[in-house]
Amino acid sequence: MPNNQFRKGELYSFITGKASTAIARRLQKNFKQSGLDITIEQWSVLYHLWKQEGQSQQQLCDATFRDKPSITRLVDNLEKLKLVKRVPSKEDRRINLIYLTKEAIQLQEKSMELANQTLNEALSGVTNGQVEIAKEVLHTVYENLKTL
Amino acid sequence: MPNNQFRKGELYSFITGKASTAIARRLQKNFKQSGLDITIEQWSVLYHLWKQEGQSQQQLCDATFRDKPSITRLVDNLEKLKLVKRVPSKEDRRINLIYLTKEAIQLQEKSMELANQTLNEALSGVTNGQVEIAKEVLHTVYENLKTL
DNA sequence: TTTATGTAGTTGCATAAACAACTATATGCC
DNA sequence: GGCATATAGTTGTTTATGCAACTACATAAA
Known part of the structure; x- marks a missing residue:
């Protein structure tokens, strides 16, 4: 496991998913502000x-x-x-x-308009190339673990 | 907003955070199997x-x-x-x-050993470079949204 | 046809999250 | 000192998740 040592550092943010929590909260807030209940x-x-x-x-x-x-x-x-x-x-x-x-x-x-707007708020300052790689990583993680 | 169109495609996986849900479930399962309650x-x-x-x-x-x-x-x-x-x-x-x-x-x-093991399961097949970029993106997203 | 086995969906229970309303203590200003 | 305001923590309510146990229906084999 060559990457083991390297990876240990910041497992916490990966596991607890603060980024997706933050996106979800912001979207919920944007729904509420637009009267979407x-x-x-x-x-x-x-x-x-x-x-x-x-x-x-x-x-x-x-x-x-x-x-x-x-x-x-x-x-x-x-x-x-x-x-x-x-x-x-x-x-x-x-x-x-x-x-x-x-x-x-x-x-x-x-609601799709609000979702897009929220995603753009979230990804402000991130390049398309970075987004693509992040998406790939998250997809791989999901594929690695989805089977119970 | 030059990236807007590009980004619309797969907002869903970003917003719903299936990857972090999957990691969390797997870690919970690994805890349970090791008798960690x-x-x-x-x-x-x-x-x-x-x-x-x-x-x-x-x-x-x-x-x-x-x-x-x-x-x-x-x-x-x-x-x-x-x-x-x-x-x-x-x-x-x-x-x-x-x-x-x-x-x-x-x-x-x-428990830290189990967390590391779970993270390695999750990131199997992902290179260190990709992990670094994904971490950056998630961190930026969090920074963009953390203020209520 | 009967029996076993698998699949779709529901219910009960414990844990957790978001939000609002609340109590108690601290701080800063007159 | 006394009052306004901010901060730390708690409680109530609604919604959601994970797991186990359950019902109902379908399918395939004896």
């Missing part, structure tokens, strides 16, 4: 449904890297907010397909 | 106390990027586990100084 966790589910609605809860688990109970409850809360609807699949009665309401569809544009 | 959040507080004990709760807030209620409750739980003790400051009676118990001191070596 959803959590970032709820937004992260909507994000995948905007790309493709009618996904099963299991598909949302895989897409958002959450376990099944987490998605059950996020969908519960999104349903209470009248942003999504559970529709039982006709082919497989175990499955709920999740569909967006009109209200949720209307949230897409504004 | 603490959460990563508790570990992150102990981490700063191992470097310097007798810090105030406010100092721990700053160090761990958490708000005061979060630290109050983490210290509550660490106290229940008999890993730390609150000692009222004699100079300023508003302040609690947090000290480690013998049990907590004994946890340091094993």
